[in-house]
Amino acid sequence: MIAARRLAVSPLQLAALASAAFILLPLGYVITLALSADLSVWHRLWTTRVPELLWNTVSLAGAVALLTLMLGVSTAWMVTRFEFPGRRLWEVGLVLPLAMPTYVLAYVYNYLLGFGGPVEHLWQMVAGPQARIFSPQSFWGVTFVMALDTFPFVYLLTRSALLSFNVSFEEVARTCGASPLRRMLFVTLPLLRPSIVAGVALVILYVVSDFGAVSLLRYQTLTYAVFQQMTGRSDNQAASILSILLVILALLFLLTERWFRRKSRFYQTSGRFRAPQRIQCKWVHTAALTTCLSTVIGLAFGIPVSLLVTWSLSPEALAILDARFFSFVWNSALLSTLAATAGVVVGLPLAYLASRQPTWLNTGCLQAAYAGYVLPGPVAALAVLVLFLKVLPFFYGTVIVLIVAYVLHYLPAGLQSLEPSIQQITPNLEEVARTLGLTVRETWRRVTLPLIRNGVIVAWVLIFLQTMKELPATLLLRPVGFDTLAIRVWLEASEEYYQLAAPSALLIVLVGLPALVLLLSRDWRAA
Amino acid sequence: MLFWLVMPTITSAADTLTIYSGRAERLIKPVLDAFTAKTGIHIELLSSGTTELVNRMKAEGDRSPADLFITNDAGSLELARTAGLFRPLNMREVERAIPPQFRAADNSWIGLSGRFWIVVYNTTLVKPDQIKSLVDLSDPTWKDKIAIPNAGSEYLQAGVSVIRASLGDDHTKKFLEGLRDNAGTQVYQKSSQIVDAVAKGQVALGIVNHYYVYRHLATQPAAPLAVVMPDQQEGGMGAIMNVAGIGILKHTPRVENAKLLVEFLVAQAGQKIFADLDKEYPLHPEVKADPALVERKSFRAALVPLTKLAELREPTLLLIEQVGMR
Numbered sequence: 001m002i003a004a005r006r007l008a009v010s011p012l013q014l015a016a017l018a019s020a021a022f023i024l025l026p027l028g029y030v031i032t033l034a035l036s037a038d039l040s041v042w043h044r045l046w047t048t049r050v051p052e053l054l055w056n057t058v059s060l061a062g063a064v065a066l067l068t069l070m071l072g073v074s075t076a077w078m079v080t081r082f083e084f085p086g087r088r089l090w091e092v093g094l095v096l097p098l099a100m101p102t103y104v105l106a107y108v109y110n111y112l113l114g115f116g117g118p119v120e121h122l123w124q125m126v127a128g129p130q131a132r133i134f135s136p137q138s139f140w141g142v143t144f145v146m147a148l149d150t151f152p153f154v155y156l157l158t159r160s161a162l163l164s165f166n167v168s169f170e171e172v173a174r175t176c177g178a179s180p181l182r183r184m185l186f187v188t189l190p191l192l193r194p195s196i197v198a199g200v201a202l203v204i205l206y207v208v209s210d211f212g213a214v215s216l217l218r219y220q221t222l223t224y225a226v227f228q229q230m231t232g233r234s235d236n237q238a239a240s241i242l243s244i245l246l247v248i249l250a251l252l253f254l255l256t257e258r259w260f261r262r263k264s265r266f267y268q269t270s271g272r273f274r275a276p277q278r279i280q281c282k283w284v285h286t287a288a289l290t291t292c293l294s295t296v297i298g299l300a301f302g303i304p305v306s307l308l309v310t311w312s313l314s315p316e317a318l319a320i321l322d323a324r325f326f327s328f329v330w331n332s333a334l335l336s337t338l339a340a341t342a343g344v345v346v347g348l349p350l351a352y353l354a355s356r357q358p359t360w361l362n363t364g365c366l367q368a369a370y371a372g373y374v375l376p377g378p379v380a381a382l383a384v385l386v387l388f389l390k391v392l393p394f395f396y397g398t399v400i401v402l403i404v405a406y407v408l409h410y411l412p413a414g415l416q417s418l419e420p421s422i423q424q425i426t427p428n429l430e431e432v433a434r435t436l437g438l439t440v441r442e443t444w445r446r447v448t449l450p451l452i453r454n455g456v457i458v459a460w461v462l463i464f465l466q467t468m469k470e471l472p473a474t475l476l477l478r479p480v481g482f483d484t485l486a487i488r489v490w491l492e493a494s495e496e497y498y499q500l501a502a503p504s505a506l507l508i509v510l511v512g513l514p515a516l517v518l519l520l521s522r523d524w525r526a527a
Numbered sequence: 528m529l530f531w532l533v534m535p536t537i538t539s540a541a542d543t544l545t546i547y548s549g550r551a552e553r554l555i556k557p558v559l560d561a562f563t564a565k566t567g568i569h570i571e572l573l574s575s576g577t578t579e580l581v582n583r584m585k586a587e588g589d590r591s592p593a594d595l596f597i598t599n600d601a602g603s604l605e606l607a608r609t610a611g612l613f614r615p616l617n618m619r620e621v622e623r624a625i626p627p628q629f630r631a632a633d634n635s636w637i638g639l640s641g642r643f644w645i646v647v648y649n650t651t652l653v654k655p656d657q658i659k660s661l662v663d664l665s666d667p668t669w670k671d672k673i674a675i676p677n678a679g680s681e682y683l684q685a686g687v688s689v690i691r692a693s694l695g696d697d698h699t700k701k702f703l704e705g706l707r708d709n710a711g712t713q714v715y716q717k718s719s720q721i722v723d724a725v726a727k728g729q730v731a732l733g734i735v736n737h738y739y740v741y742r743h744l745a746t747q748p749a750a751p752l753a754v755v756m757p758d759q760q761e762g763g764m765g766a767i768m769n770v771a772g773i774g775i776l777k778h779t780p781r782v783e784n785a786k787l788l789v790e791f792l793v794a795q796a797g798q799k800i801f802a803d804l805d806k807e808y809p810l811h812p813e814v815k816a817d818p819a820l821v822e823r824k825s826f827r828a829a830l831v832p833l834t835k836l837a838e839l840r841e842p843t844l845l846l847i848e849q850v851g852m853r
Contacts, residue, residue: 232679
């Protein structure tokens with residue numbers, strides 16, 4: 001009996017093992033490269049660049065995490081707990097920044113807040129001709145841009161947790177006489193913690209691995225330095241050494257996050273479920289909420305998009321809208337679709353096994369999948385390039401190489417949503433299905449998949465959106481004649497051709513919007 | 528669908544050339560378009576960083592889809608040559624058009640245009656006689672007033688190599704340390720960004736390739752920008768010169784088309800397009816540079832041969848890293 005059961009799961013197990021091994025290959029390559037470096041290279045890096053880079057990276061991640069935590073949780077709270085005119089609109093609007101690549105936001109704010117830019121002009125009219133505003137090319141500038149762009153991760157996961165939150169927990173607390181503040185601090189927030197932590201985790205990993213925004217804002221992080229080492233020198237050892245530091249940093253962080261989540265796992269045990277009653281707002285509250293929300297969305301989406309539209313309508317920009325341009329659109333959309341689908345197919349077995357049979361092997365496979373996210377984009381790309389040339393030369397120069405790099409890099413983003421969605425269904429449901437005579441396959445199809453469907457959709461959309469915006473791997477691996485919209489933005493924006501970068505940037509945003517609508521579709525409740 | 532996935536995206540049609548280019552796309556595409564218009568040979572262009580492309584070609588080896596490599600630094604071209612990526616060329620057109628000091632010994636790469644590493648300054652903030660030599664820029668009086676390219680940029684590496692060859696390591700190190708301190712966080716990835724910062728008065732001066740200044744002035748003639756051709760004083764090392772150039776990859780099956788392109792680029796007409804469009808100094812002795820530029824005959828260039836840039840590069844990188852430049 002036991003043997004039969006083992007046999008039945010083995011294909012899944014095999015798939016998980018194979019993907020984990022494949023994902024680990026690039027990491028292995030980078031570690032080998034770093035370890036084969038001469039000690040003097042390590043010493044040189046350590047005495048010159050590392051302290052600054054480490055500090056810059058950690059402090060940026062910390063500041064952005066804090067800011068997104070505040071922005072994300074408070075906005076999620078506003079749209080789930082209050083009822084006011086326009087609520088549904090804001091609910092959707094808060095996700096929009098996800099369609100906005102960080103480097104686009106960076107290049108827009110570089111213009112707006114930059115030296116001699118429009119905001120400075122306004123400010124100088126108020127405060128005198130010598131007055132300066134804070135530069136976007138500074139710690140706080142980068143923090144501001146990154147937080148505006150990534151808070152929807154926290155918002156989304158918190159919101160969905162709040163929506164699927166069984167209000168009876170709070171009711172019990174109320175009947176016991178707990179005040180609203182106590183209920184929030186000791187009942188609601190702890191229950192939301194896994195989702196919030198997952199959201200902040202996404203943010204931190206995103207910040208640590210970001211390349212586009214920090215390079216446009218000239219803020220030195222480890223990932224940026226890795227890219228500079230790789231593209232400015234003809235050996236990649238220094239780059240791989242810096243990558244190892246990044247990997248260690250990210251590992252430390254992921255372990256902490258795991259520990260947080262281990263300590264708090266909750267199951268919905270009964271079918272009785274009631275969403276919390278929303279508080280009906282008077283006009284004062286409505287005005288306050290509307291001001292808050294419109295400021296956030298305006299800064300993160302409204303202002304940048306209106307600027308992009310203006311730029312796109314300029315004659316210089318309109319001149320580049322030819323057939324070549326539309327091939328970039330097609331390339332981007334197709335690549336993202338393929339990468340997202342591949343990501344979900346690879347991710348599901350990993351998340352499922354680790355959650356249902358948390359043996360060291362399965363958990364290990366799942367953790368291995370996170371390797372791609374901690375490996376900086378440029379280095380992952382280099383590793384993929386070398387591995388393909390050595391192992392599968394036939395596929396070199398094809399789109400497959402790019403897709404492998406994307407899956408490697410963005411699988412964790414998908415897993416962050418697949419995992420909790422599987423964890424939220426009690427294993428009892430599946431066990432019952434099996435006792436009632438369903439086969440493993442039928443159980444999957446009729447019980448598990450429908451229950452986790454929303455998690456799968458979210459995972460797909462997250463990978464889709466991120467691939468759409470991806471830069472460093474695409475820069476290094478794209479086949480000849482296969483530019484994407486992101487590449488076009490990068491090529492033009494880094495030369496400060498604001499108008500010429502705008503149509504591509506705007507289109508990345510527009511193509512991302514349907515995906516976001518899917519994310520917010522009516523029946524979606526769990527992430 | 529599957530077919531599309533598995534097939535390389537470029538067709539190996541006979542009338543197509545694939546070019547890896549480390550130059551800003553805006554500076555090279557019009558020239559290539561002119562070639563396509565003339566010959567009907569279609570060009571697939573992959574624009575990226577120079578060193579990044581050399582790395583990529585090395586990794587790709589014989590599988591590289593590239594037929595030609597165009598870039599903005601003789602050092603990188605020479606590196607690609609020593610890595611055995613190029614094919615030597617025997618073409619009378621090249622020998623006639625481009626003087627030998629601007630080509631590889633075996634003609635496996637050919638310079639197309641000359642550029643000088645100059646000091647650009649904001650005329651409202653700096654007087655022209657305040658700077659004579661690049662070395663002056665390490666003086667503490669320029670603290671927080673200088674914009675420089677990042678450590679990965681090939682022309683910084685080439686420039687520092689020439690300074691090392693002219694002044695020695697100790698002087699160069701002091702110079703770099705001063706420059707690092709004076710620049711602070713004003714370290715840029717692109718020359719155009721530096722010129723922009725100087726034009727706006729965000730910094731007083733910057734080190735860039737000369738043509739970025741003239742391109743900026745061509746679109747915004749009122750910008751308060753001017754150029755110092757450095758190190759022209761008595762006994763000075765001379766201005767630092769580099770070339771943009773082209774090499775034909777060893778394994779390309781489309782040698783004839785590649786030769787046609789090289790021929791087009793070195794001929795007077797091609798050189799003229801370069802000169803007018805990019806504001807670089809044409810290498811063809813009979814083609815005139817843009818009249819806005821400093822007359823070429825009026826200043827000296829440093830004497831370090833371009834072919835030495837590659838071997839100078841590794842120790843230069845070491846020095847740059849030791850100093851801890853970004």
